[in-house]
Amino acid sequence: MGGPAVPKKSQNMFVRKTKTKSRIHPLRDKAYKDYEPHEKNLDYERHFRNKQYQHPFYREEDIRAILEKTGKHSKKDELNCGACGYDTCRDKAISVLEGLSHPQMCMPFMRSEAEKISNIYFEYSPSIIVIADLSLNILDLNPMGESAFNTTIGKIRNQPLSSIMPTEDFTEVINTGESMVGKKLNLESYGKIMYERIIYLPKNKIL
Numbered sequence: 001m002g003g004p005a006v007p008k009k010s011q012n013m014f015v016r017k018t019k020t021k022s023r024i025h026p027l028r029d030k031a032y033k034d035y036e037p038h039e040k041n042l043d044y045e046r047h048f049r050n051k052q053y054q055h056p057f058y059r060e061e062d063i064r065a066i067l068e069k070t071g072k073h074s075k076k077d078e079l080n081c082g083a084c085g086y087d088t089c090r091d092k093a094i095s096v097l098e099g100l101s102h103p104q105m106c107m108p109f110m111r112s113e114a115e116k117i118s119n120i121y122f123e124y125s126p127s128i129i130v131i132a133d134l135s136l137n138i139l140d141l142n143p144m145g146e147s148a149f150n151t152t153i154g155k156i157r158n159q160p161l162s163s164i165m166p167t168e169d170f171t172e173v174i175n176t177g178e179s180m181v182g183k184k185l186n187l188e189s190y191g192k193i194m195y196e197r198i199i200y201l202p203k204n205k206i207l
């Protein structure tokens, strides 16, 4: 009546069911000897072939080479988390050799790559980047910020943000829950005029 082999353009389920019933019904109480020749000679023969997939054999060094591509340099790097859809990192590496997946299809690897990119941006950004918690204590400051405020993150980490700059705008962002973009800020004590961009990240409890 249905199933994966039913053509998409076939009639709907109700029509198919009705037709099947009308074909079967006259035969239901009929003895075999009373069957018409064409009813007796129905061909029920089906041919099946073995479609079992045989995994090719891959050399250990080829599997290791794929694992290396996603930062799995030793057994402890193989998290076997299953996020890629394979039970183990080795199964995933084999699937890459089989051409069924891509080496980069690994969530922990992609995440660490994204973190590396954001770390590079943080380190080398020409803008001052300061990260504070919702109590307005400093969590991090990039090298450009260290240079602008004549300090180092080692000295000011967990210190009040107010120790290096005015915090009224940060308080407003927390109170309104809305990020602030492009506000001019004159830091006379540093001889600098800046444009503030305060991004509120409540889920991470930082801004």
Ligand code: SF4
Pocket: 078, 079, 080, 081, 082, 083, 084, 085, 086, 087, 088, 089, 090, 092, 105, 106, 107, 108, 109
């Ligand atoms: S997502 Fe990555 S770490 Fe997790 S099982 Fe797959 S290959 Fe291994």
